[in-house]
Amino acid sequence: MDMRKIKHLFSRFQNIIDDEISLMDDRGYVIDSSNPEKVGDYDTVCSFIEIDNEILSMNDKLYYSIHTNYGNVLIISINGNRVENRRLLQLIALFLSENLNNMTKEDFFKGVIQKEFNHDEIRELSSKFDLEFDSMANAIVIRLSEEIIDEAYSVITSMYPEEILIRLNSNTLIFIEIINSDHDYEDLEQSIYDTIFSELLYEANIGVGVVAQNLSYLHESYEKAKLLIELGIRFTDSKKIYYYNDLLLPILIDNIDESKLKEILDCTNSNVKSMLLDKELFLTSTKFLENNLNISDTARKLYVHRNTLIYRLNKIQNITGLDLRSLNDAIKFNILMVGYKFLKMNSSD
The missing domain is CATH 3.30.70.270 (Reverse transcriptase/Diguanylate cyclase domain)
Incomplete structure (x- = not known):
């Protein structure tokens, strides 16, 4: 049941009615009330008397039930057995029923x-x-x-x-x-x-x-x-x-505790972290990994000569100690790069 919507609708009446008004489930549990101290308590009347299709008066208090389209029963109560409160109770119930049951x-x-x-x-x-x-x-x-x-x-x-x-x-x-x-x-x-x-x-x-x-x-x-x-x-x-x-x-890195991730990355001997600061080498490494370590495809996507790409890959190897043309090194590089990128973004949030 959309309790947020119900409470939002019900709250409209709390500020315009002088008498205490409450919303309960069919057990008498107080879901919301103009008296905050009553929220979370139980109204014992609802636990032993069936309230159905008519206004019930007990102990100078009025009760009325609402049946929703999804099988639930809600009960509204208002203090003061007066004619005007009976009318108010029926109007509130009608308003809530129409809004709650008009579900698309x-x-x-x-x-x-x-x-x-x-x-x-x-x-x-x-x-x-x-x-x-x-x-x-x-x-x-x-x-x-x-x-x-x-x-x-x-x-x-x-x-x-x-x-x-x-x-x-x-x-x-x-x-x-x-x-x-x-x-x-x-x-x-x-x-x-x-x-x-x-x-x-x-x-x-x-x-x-x-x-x-x-x-x-x-x-x-x-x-x-x-x-x-x-x-x-x-x-x-x-x-x-x-x-x-x-x-x-x-996704895996997002589920690792940030302090633990930092500890893991600090234990590596690679200098991958510096790659995030070099836009040209960072773009080269990213495109090379995206293109499955294929030199020809990556050079074409970067609009550079094949020899230029090889020069950059050699430069990355000299900086990080990892040769991206090797599958094992490429995997290590990718893990480290994503890890450092994750920490960098979190620190700037």
């Missing part, structure tokens, strides 16, 4: 990725929206600028009118891909990127989450995709679409 499929998926529903609620709501709970799904996170997000939303929805596209905030869209559905798309994320670039002349950053085995794990796919964008922007210069397998090294 987009609202549902947004709640799933933000962990606003539990496992059982997701299963129940899936059937409401004609979704298979056990469907495998993937979250594709699209990071844009605030200036073009509206246009990008329109472009993507016109391309895929039957799919779910969520506007998460002012610079993030999330495309929900249901795997093995009636609408399977090849190279989906590349197609989204190319369309945004061709239509809006903007290079979006796109993180492709891992496939969730059912809808209740979709939030993990979203979290992975979000992490990929953060690491991809930091550690890759030429790519704008980020996959988990392509960023394994930054």
Whole structure:
């Protein structure tokens, strides 16, 4: 259940009603109240009397229940058994019911990725929206600028009118891909990127989450995709679409304690750290690794002569003691370079 939304709606009434008003679950647990001291306590009335479809008066206090579309019961109470409070209680209940039950499929998926529903609620709501709970799904996170997000939303929805596209905030869209559905798309994320670039002349950053085995794990796919964008922007210069397998090294380093990582790097005899300060050699090493240690391909991508590239590789070897033409040395170099880059970026945050 989206408790944040419920509390936000409920808070609107707390400042305009003089009498104490509280919101509880069906056990009487006080979720929110105009009296902060009551939050977290239990109202014992709710534990032994069923409150359903009518206003109940007990001990000069009024109670009224709300049934949500996802099977939960909420109870509102207000102090003071007066006619005006009875009317207020019914109005508040009506307002909350209409807002809580007017859920769209987009609202549902947004709640799933933000962990606003539990496992059982997701299963129940899936059937409401004609979704298979056990469907495998993937979250594709699209990071844009605030200036073009509206246009990008329109472009993507016109391309895929039957799919779910969520506007998460002012610079993030999330495309929900249901795997093995009636609408399977090849190279989906590349197609989204190319369309945004061709239509809006903007290079979006796109993180492709891992496939969730059912809808209740979709939030993990979203979290992975979000992490990929953060690491991809930091550690890759030429790519704008980020996959988990392509960023394994930054992911591993991101999970190492920073002090431990610094200790490991300090124990090496290499001078890789200085490479980060030399833009020409840093670009050369990055492109050489990206092109699988292929001299001809790297020279062509850098627009330099083959002999110029070899000269630079020799210079890198003289500085660091690592020959990037050797696979073992290239692996060591890459690990050290990513590690130092990680520490450098963290220190400048």
